[in-house]
Amino acid sequence: MSRAKVDDLKPGQIVLAIGRPGNLKATFGTISAVSSSWRGWRGSEIEHLIQTNAPLYPGFSGGPLVDVDGRAVGMNSWVFGRGDGRAIAMDVAERVVASLRSEGRIKRPYLGIGTQEVPLPDAVKARVNQDSGLLIVAVEPKSPADQAGLMQGDTLVALDGTVTKSLEDLYAGLRKIKVGATPTVKVVRAGELKEFQVTVGEAGR
Numbered sequence: 326m327s328r329a330k331v332d333d334l335k336p337g338q339i340v341l342a343i344g345r346p347g348n349l350k351a352t353f354g355t356i357s358a359v360s361s362s363w364r365g366w367r368g369s370e371i372e373h374l375i376q377t378n379a380p381l382y383p384g385f386s387g388g389p390l391v392d393v394d395g396r397a398v399g400m401n402s403w404v405f406g407r408g409d410g411r412a413i414a415m416d417v418a419e420r421v422v423a424s425l426r427s428e429g430r431i432k433r434p435y436l437g438i439g440t441q442e443v444p445l446p447d448a449v450k451a452r453v454n455q456d457s458g459l460l461i462v463a464v465e466p467k468s469p470a471d472q473a474g475l476m477q478g479d480t481l482v483a484l485d486g487t488v489t490k491s492l493e494d495l496y497a498g499l500r501k502i503k504v505g506a507t508p509t510v511k512v513v514r515a516g517e518l519k520e521f522q523v524t525v526g527e528a529g530r
Contacts, residue, residue, distance in 0.1 A: 326389070329396040331373045331414040334359045340377055341391050342401055342410065346384020354379025356398075359414070372500065373414035375399045381410035434499045434506075435528035437468020440481060442491050449480075449513050457490045458482040458513065473523040475512065482518075483511040499525075 338356045343349070357376040377390065381404040390399040390412040399412030424431050440459035450456055459481040464471050481489050485508030487498035502508055504527040511520050 327396045328415040329392055329398040331359065331416045334398055339393050340379055340398060342379040342381055342385055344382060344385030344388040346382055352380045372417045375412040375414055377410045377412060379410060432504045433528040434502050434504055435526040436523060437465035437470045439463035443480065452518060453482050455482065455488055455490050459489050459495060469523050469526040473521045475521060479512040479514050481512050485509060
């Protein structure tokens with residue numbers, strides 16, 4: 326079965342949810358929304374979550390969500406209520422499977438900082454060409470950020486070339502970076518723009 330890329334998905338596209346709760350079944354609906362990321366109940370991040378009004382009955386989890394061309398667009402996951410199902414985009418599912426096959430686990434990049442979005446001073450806005458950044462409110466001892474020299478009170482404005490105006494930007498930047506890589510982190514410290522090299526760690530290790 327061919328796969329559809331998440332960038333090709335649009336609200337309103339017709340989809341079929343397929344499951345096997347005993348016998349093979351299918352339900353009909355459309356894509357309601359495609360989110361860049363979504364925070365789970367335990368705080369974990371789920372990338373590219375597909376929302377659909379195709380009913381997902383018990384036994385549909387793990388089955389494919391397919392478009393009118395027969396391409397798999399996602400993997401059925403769970404349902405919040407009638408007409409409010411969720412599926413994980415195939416891009417994400419395939420990356421997870423590849424990581425499990427090669428590493429035996431999902432390797433998640435980790436910096437070791439706590440942040441909150443803040444507006445930037447006018448003098449800084451002009452220099453970095455953005456209105457907001459991420460204030461570092463906590464740095465875990467001996468974390469990658471700590472070892473690189475990042476400090477509480479720094480304002481993160483870019484990670485490896487990705488502008489970080491919001492938490493979503495930070496998560497998007499981290500998704501592109503492999504554990505063990507050494508990206509450049511740009512911060513504003515005492516009104517000055519500074520760069521640091523951070524060796525990215527693995528969450529939970």
